[in-house]
Amino acid sequence: MEPKLYTVEDVARILKKHPDTIRRLIRQKKIPARKIGGTWYVSEETLRRLMSEESNEG
Numbered sequence: 001m002e003p004k005l006y007t008v009e010d011v012a013r014i015l016k017k018h019p020d021t022i023r024r025l026i027r028q029k030k031i032p033a034r035k036i037g038g039t040w041y042v043s044e045e046t047l048r049r050l051m052s053e054e055s056n057e058g
Helices: 008-015 019-027 044-057
Strands: 005-007 034-036 039-043
Touching: 005 008, 005 044, 008 019, 008 039, 008 044, 019 039, 039 044
Parallel strands: none
Antiparallel strands: 005 039, 034 039
């Protein structure tokens, strides 16, 4: 089964960040992502980790 993938826009909306912030973090290799057909995607596992980190910071 293929892992669920989220676009930069999806991740930004879920994390309440600007899409440009997510793209910058991807370029800086702080968020693992893969590019498919010119669009960046983040795995569900990575998104869950990011959500957990966000909740631990607050």
